[in-house]
Amino acid sequence: MFSYDALRVQKKWQKRWKExxxxxxxxxxxxxxxxxxxxxxxxxxxxxxxxxxxxxxxIADSWGRYIRLQGYNVFEPMGYDSFGLxxxxxxxxxxxxxHESTKKNTDYMTLQLGEIGTMYDWDKTxxxxxxxxxxxxxxxxxxxxxxxxxxxxxxxxxxxxGCMTVLANEQVHNGNCxxxxxxxxxxxxxxxxxxIKSYADELxxxxxxxxxxxxxxxxxxWIGKSVGTEIRFLVEAETGAGxxxxxxxxxxxxxxxxxxxxxxxxxxxxxDKVTTEDRKAxxxxxxxxxxxxxxxxxxxxxxxxxxxxxxxxxxxPINGEKVPIWVADYVLAHYGTGAVMAVPAHDERDFAFAxxxxxxxIEVVRGERAEGERAEASAGARSEGDGLPExxxxxxxxxxxxxxxxxxxxxxxxxxxxxxxxxxSGDFCISYKLRDWLVSRQRYWGAPIxxxxxxxxxEVPVPQKELPVKLPTEGVDYKPKGKSPxxxxxxFVNTKxxxxxxxxxxxxxxxxxxVCSSWYFLRYLSSKDDEKAFDKELVKKWFPVDMYIGGxxxxxxxxxxxxxxxxxxxxDRNAEPFKRLVHQGLVTKDGAKMSKSKGNxxxxxxxxxxxxxxxxxxxxxxxxxxxxxxDWSDKGITGIARFADRFWKLINDEVGGGGxxxxxxxSDKDALKKNLHKLIxxxxxxxxxFNFNTAVAAFMEFLNFALKNGVDEESKKxxxxxxxxxxxHLAEECWEELGGEYSVFDQEWPKFDPALVVDDTIxxxxxxxxxxxxxxxxxxxxxxxxxxxxxxxxPNVSKYLEEGEVVKEIYVPGRIIGFVVKG
RNA sequence: GCCCGGGUGGCGGAAUUGGUAGACGCGCGGGACUCAAAAUCCCGUCUUGGCAACAAGGUGAGGGUUCGAUUCCCUCCCCGGGCACCA
Numbered sequence: 001m002f003s004y005d006a007l008r009v010q011k012k013w014q015k016r017w018k019e020x021x022x023x024x025x026x027x028x029x030x031x032x033x034x035x036x037x038x039x040x041x042x043x044x045x046x047x048x049x050x051x052x053x054x055x056x057x058x059i060a061d062s063w064g065r066y067i068r069l070q071g072y073n074v075f076e077p078m079g080y081d082s083f084g085l086x087x088x089x090x091x092x093x094x095x096x097x098x099h100e101s102t103k104k105n106t107d108y109m110t111l112q113l114g115e116i117g118t119m120y121d122w123d124k125t126x127x128x129x130x131x132x133x134x135x136x137x138x139x140x141x142x143x144x145x146x147x148x149x150x151x152x153x154x155x156x157x158x159x160x161x162g163c164m165t166v167l168a169n170e171q172v173h174n175g176n177c178x179x180x181x182x183x184x185x186x187x188x189x190x191x192x193x194x195x196i197k198s199y200a201d202e203l204x205x206x207x208x209x210x211x212x213x214x215x216x217x218x219x220x221x222w223i224g225k226s227v228g229t230e231i232r233f234l235v236e237a238e239t240g241a242g243x244x245x246x247x248x249x250x251x252x253x254x255x256x257x258x259x260x261x262x263x264x265x266x267x268x269x270x271x272d273k274v275t276t277e278d279r280k281a282x283x284x285x286x287x288x289x290x291x292x293x294x295x296x297x298x299x300x301x302x303x304x305x306x307x308x309x310x311x312x313x314x315x316x317p318i319n320g321e322k323v324p325i326w327v328a329d330y331v332l333a334h335y336g337t338g339a340v341m342a343v344p345a346h347d348e349r350d351f352a353f354a355x356x357x358x359x360x361x362i363e364v365v366r367g368e369r370a371e372g373e374r375a376e377a378s379a380g381a382r383s384e385g386d387g388l389p390e391x392x393x394x395x396x397x398x399x400x401x402x403x404x405x406x407x408x409x410x411x412x413x414x415x416x417x418x419x420x421x422x423x424x425s426g427d428f429c430i431s432y433k434l435r436d437w438l439v440s441r442q443r444y445w446g447a448p449i450x451x452x453x454x455x456x457x458x459e460v461p462v463p464q465k466e467l468p469v470k471l472p473t474e475g476v477d478y479k480p481k482g483k484s485p486x487x488x489x490x491x492f493v494n495t496k497x498x499x500x501x502x503x504x505x506x507x508x509x510x511x512x513x514x515v516c517s518s519w520y521f522l523r524y525l526s527s528k529d530d531e532k533a534f535d536k537e538l539v540k541k542w543f544p545v546d547m548y549i550g551g552x553x554x555x556x557x558x559x560x561x562x563x564x565x566x567x568x569x570x571x572d573r574n575a576e577p578f579k580r581l582v583h584q585g586l587v588t589k590d591g592a593k594m595s596k597s598k599g600n601x602x603x604x605x606x607x608x609x610x611x612x613x614x615x616x617x618x619x620x621x622x623x624x625x626x627x628x629x630x631d632w633s634d635k636g637i638t639g640i641a642r643f644a645d646r647f648w649k650l651i652n653d654e655v656g657g658g659g660x661x662x663x664x665x666x667s668d669k670d671a672l673k674k675n676l677h678k679l680i681x682x683x684x685x686x687x688x689x690f691n692f693n694t695a696v697a698a699f700m701e702f703l704n705f706a707l708k709n710g711v712d713e714e715s716k717k718x719x720x721x722x723x724x725x726x727x728x729h730l731a732e733e734c735w736e737e738l739g740g741e742y743s744v745f746d747q748e749w750p751k752f753d754p755a756l757v758v759d760d761t762i763x764x765x766x767x768x769x770x771x772x773x774x775x776x777x778x779x780x781x782x783x784x785x786x787x788x789x790x791x792x793x794x795p796n797v798s799k800y801l802e803e804g805e806v807v808k809e810i811y812v813p814g815r816i817i818g819f820v821v822k823g
Numbered sequence: 824g825c826c827c828g829g830g831u832g833g834c835g836g837a838a839u840u841g842g843u844a845g846a847c848g849c850g851c852g853g854g855a856c857u858c859a860a861a862a863u864c865c866c867g868u869c870u871u872g873g874c875a876a877c878a879a880g881g882u883g884a885g886g887g888u889u890c891g892a893u894u895c896c897c898u899c900c901c902c903g904g905g906c907a908c909c910a
Contacts, residue, residue, distance in 0.1 A: 218826095305908085698846095768890090
């Protein structure tokens, strides 16, 4: 069918690559410039590679091959993120222990990744579920612990009813579990956290990172930094409980005079203390009900602002006004201080709440825009602001604010905060949406947390030399019960305290798999003696990762965690692990996401078996821009199959028929040279931009030309190198066929001659009143006078010029000639 | 609700700073080769009218700026992604 035997060729070269060890990287001795080409490592599933794997790994590899040809020493490692729920869930249903199924899956996957024809250096692979790896994940935990960045604390946390474990904030999407989709509820539990919040400012700093703007923005929004004021409200103690106070956080200190009540979150410590006897029953019931609700329930009730009065009052420190203290679940316990000052005139939520519960509304900021509306409202309600149709949330000028009247919001924020500072009742303050990273999980298939609980000494970290704390593989009931399965393995639980040697119990929770994946890129550079988690000298040499390729879904999870952990491990708050980041797009079928349930999943094997892996890879590259994905078409791939075949024919002079040139006969040598150099330029520039689709298109254009015109041997060699990142096996075969020395990947990437890529004569359009009326051919640097003269000579153009008087002439060299005619 | 992307032929998708819209490929139509089919090769392919030259319309909808707008501005519609009471 095809004259190019793709399957034979790909087998041949995969074998040759392996035998010659061409992809094995010398991390220390090589004198070429280093390039760390990283792709997010896969979770090893038992299924065959799906199209997304091919898309991601195939194209990431093409990038690596291109960089290699550019003369770099490319480090392209690969490993497995092999801890995690799927293997464990499989164990629950089948009884096959995770360490067994995982081993089988990774072996199989390695084989398949080889079939793509990738240049991974398997000598330096990692598997996060191996004791050799998780030993050091535990060490990472201890590092965090020693630096005071890991702590165990009771807090309201997210609990997934499906996975029967707690989840990090980042792993809850729309109130559901990111993994299994089950509903997530709030529970008060004692859990391990990493203090990622203390790195918020460093994580906010993306300077110097060549990352997609969108990803940086998502992280910025997730961290959610707000600059504002913390204000202390004293409680008017009717309960006789002594001097009570609470702090609130606000970004709008300028509205402080408009505060007509305060709200505590139901979980706030002070709720009990400020509630008066007569309100106790009602408040307790409200708090209890709120606790039972999921976040979804709380927000699902939407704009309906529920709440109860505590019976107590607080004093507004700026004016001594007494305001009632309420409890309401529209105030979040975990943000700011868990308490707010409510200013109904200038906050939509407070406005809705005040309306519903008939609390006063006082206008303290006025903007130009509100002027008309207010006049129409009632003049009588001016000072009270009850006439406001809605909250005015914009900045403006202060009113009803005593001596601060007339100040702009900006100025007032500063002045009011400074005043509060004088009386020790407030200060400037910064608040973040980012919460600490909850890292403990009540599941089996993860790295055990290296902590023991001693009756005498309390919480004691396991000494580094005793690592790894091995995950038991015998006698484990994997079934999730809401407690770690490890709790039911006595041999694991019962231990001795490393400090006092007394009886102690091991921590039974395991670590979030995102901890494992937050440092694997460092582990690829492990030290030979295994004395350290990674080789510091190698890390110094090879970091940052020059290119990191992976899915955009990790923007606020892995990519945030990895930056944080990297900063801690290399002991530099400003260090960044990934210099350039590129996200692959999604491959769809008929415009829809592929899914088993829709039955529109495309299996690569069928097409790889028919056309070979090069064609499959190249079609994926051709489908659309890499970052945007593309739509798979069973028919579309035939275009690339034809292309590969025609390419092969060109190299082998099998171009008979149709009057095409062959046998080394070149009909226009200058044109060949020009087109070849234009191709080199186009392909090089497109690859740099990750626009592989247009690079392939340029190849096709060139091929169409070359098959007619003929090519010489030198051009064939250049073409073989140029095609190498796109179709590595084909390129090797062509290169060998042309008598080139193994390997094509040890050649130099061709350079174009700038003089050859510009045409001396070009064809440009001529417009009359903006409409194209003809085209003229003129020299590249033709002066305006000549260009216009030639344009006028065009019969169709002159026809339109005669219709009136030329009032303007336009000449953009190389682009357009235009006339404006009036009449 | 808010914040990002994006809407271009039958389809996937191309189009520097505003400068000949539709590259390249698929599909489709026609032809060559063949007893025939496949494969291959050649020609055509945005719509309408015309043999053609050419003309008119055309990049989600409507306005605007400009000699000229897929590109810039305003209003709106649709699709994808993120956030979601963050005070």
